[in-house]
Amino acid sequence: MTTTLVHTGADLRAAYATRPTATRAVVMTMGALHEGHASLIRDARARVGSEGLVVVTDFVNPTQFAQGEDFEAYPRTLDDDVRIADAAGADLVLAPSATEVYGDGGGFRPDSVTVDPGPLGDILEGASRPGHFRGVLTVVAKLLGITAPDVALFGEKDYQQLVLIRRMVADLSMTVDVIGVETVREDDGLAMSSRNRYLSPQERATAAVIPLALAAAAAAGIDGPEAAIAAGVAILQEDPAIELDYLVVTDPALGPAPTAGESRILVAALVGSTRLIDNRPARMGA
Numbered sequence: 001m002t003t004t005l006v007h008t009g010a011d012l013r014a015a016y017a018t019r020p021t022a023t024r025a026v027v028m029t030m031g032a033l034h035e036g037h038a039s040l041i042r043d044a045r046a047r048v049g050s051e052g053l054v055v056v057t058d059f060v061n062p063t064q065f066a067q068g069e070d071f072e073a074y075p076r077t078l079d080d081d082v083r084i085a086d087a088a089g090a091d092l093v094l095a096p097s098a099t100e101v102y103g104d105g106g107g108f109r110p111d112s113v114t115v116d117p118g119p120l121g122d123i124l125e126g127a128s129r130p131g132h133f134r135g136v137l138t139v140v141a142k143l144l145g146i147t148a149p150d151v152a153l154f155g156e157k158d159y160q161q162l163v164l165i166r167r168m169v170a171d172l173s174m175t176v177d178v179i180g181v182e183t184v185r186e187d188d189g190l191a192m193s194s195r196n197r198y199l200s201p202q203e204r205a206t207a208a209v210i211p212l213a214l215a216a217a218a219a220a221g222i223d224g225p226e227a228a229i230a231a232g233v234a235i236l237q238e239d240p241a242i243e244l245d246y247l248v249v250t251d252p253a254l255g256p257a258p259t260a261g262e263s264r265i266l267v268a269a270l271v272g273s274t275r276l277i278d279n280r281p282a283r284m285g286a
Contacts, residue, residue: 002086003082003085003086003091003092005082005095006094006095007095008100012092012094012146012147016053016148019053023048023052023053023150024048024054024055024147025045025048025150025151025153026143026144027041027054027056027057027090027152027153028059028154029056029057029058029059030058030060030061031078031081031194032074032075032077032081032197033081033084033085034084034192034193034194035192036155036184036191036192037084037085037155038084038088039088039181040153040155040181041090044153045089045090047151047153048151053091053092054089054092055093055147055149056081056092056093057093057095057096058078058085058093058094058095059096060074062098062106062107063102063107063108063131063138063139064136065132066130066131066132074194075194075197081093094143094147096146101139101142101143108135108138115137115138115141115168117136117137120160120167123160124246124254124266124268125161125268126160128246133160133164136164136165137164137165140168144176149176151176151177151178151179152165152176153179153181154178154179154180155183156180156182157191157277157278159266160254160266162178183278185211186208188208189208189212189215190204190207190208190210191277191278195274195275196276198272198273199271203271203274206239209239210242210267210276212235213232213235213247214232214265214280217229217232217265218265218280218282218283219231221249221282221283221284221285222285224285225263225284228265228284236267243269243271244268244269245269245275246266247266248267249264249265249284252264252281260284261283261284262281262282262283263283263284264279264280264281265281266279267279
C-alpha cells in the first residue's frame with residue numbers, strides 16, 4: 001500500500017470519487033505520530049477491511065492552544081508521519097493548512113460559529129486550559145465535515161476529549177460512529193504521547209510514576225473514591241519533581257464518582273515544563 005498525501009478537502013473528495021462505495025474511517029492527529037497513533041490506524045483498517053478507506057488527518061490545531069502554550073514549538077514531522085501512517089495501513093493523509101480549515105486568518109474570527117462544549121468543557125483540562133475544548137470540538141466538527149467518515153477512532157488517553165466528542169456527535173445528530181481505543185503505553189507504563197519527547201531523561205524517569213499512581217488509586221478503590229484519590233496522590237507527592245494539577249475519580253461519563261461501580265480515574269501533572277495527562281478505568285467498592 002502507498003499512502004497518498006493530500007492538503008485540501010477538494011483533493012480528498014477527488015480521492016474518494018475513485019472508490020465511492022468504500023467504508024471510510026478517520027483517525028485525527030496533530031502529527032508527531034508514534035506507536036499510539038499507529039495502533040489507532042491499524043484498528044481503523046481492521047474495522048473497514050481491505051476494501052475500506054482509512055484517512056489520517058495531520059493538523060496542529062491553533063485554536064486549542066491557550067496563550068503561552070506550546071503551539072509554535074509543537075513538533076511537526078509530516079514526512080515521518082506519512083511513513084508511519086503508510087506502515088500502519090492508511091490510504092490517505094490529509095495535512096491541511098490553517099487557512100484550509102478556518103478560512104482567512106487561519107483561526108477563530110470574532111464572528112466565527114464554534115462548538116460550545118458545555119459544562120463538561122470547564123472541568124479538569126478545561127479548568128486548567130480555558131477555551132481548549134471549544135477549539136478541540138470545533139476542529140473535530142470541521143474535520144468530520146471534510147472527511148465524511150463512517151467511523152472515527154480516538155485514543156482513550158485523552159479521555160475527556162473522547163467523552164466530549166461523543167457528546168457532541170450525539171447532541172448534534174452526527175452520523176458517525178465514535179470509537180475509543182485503549183491507551184498504548186511504553187514498557188514502563190507511561191502513556192504514549194507526542195509531548196513525551198519534551199522530557200529530559202531524568203524527567204522521563206520521573207513521569208513513569210504517573211501510571212503507578214493510577215494503579216495505586218485503582219487498587220484502593222475497593223474502599224471507595226476518597227481512598228482511591230488519597231492513594232494516588234500519596235504516590236505522586238513522594239516526588240517533588242511532579243507538580244500535581246488534579247487526580248480525580250468520576251463515573252465513565254465524567255459525572256460524580258460512584259461509591260460503587262465502574263469509574264474513571266484521571267490525572268494531570270507537570271513534569272518539568274511538560275504537562276502530562278493519563279487515566280484508567282477502575283471499579284469502586286468491593
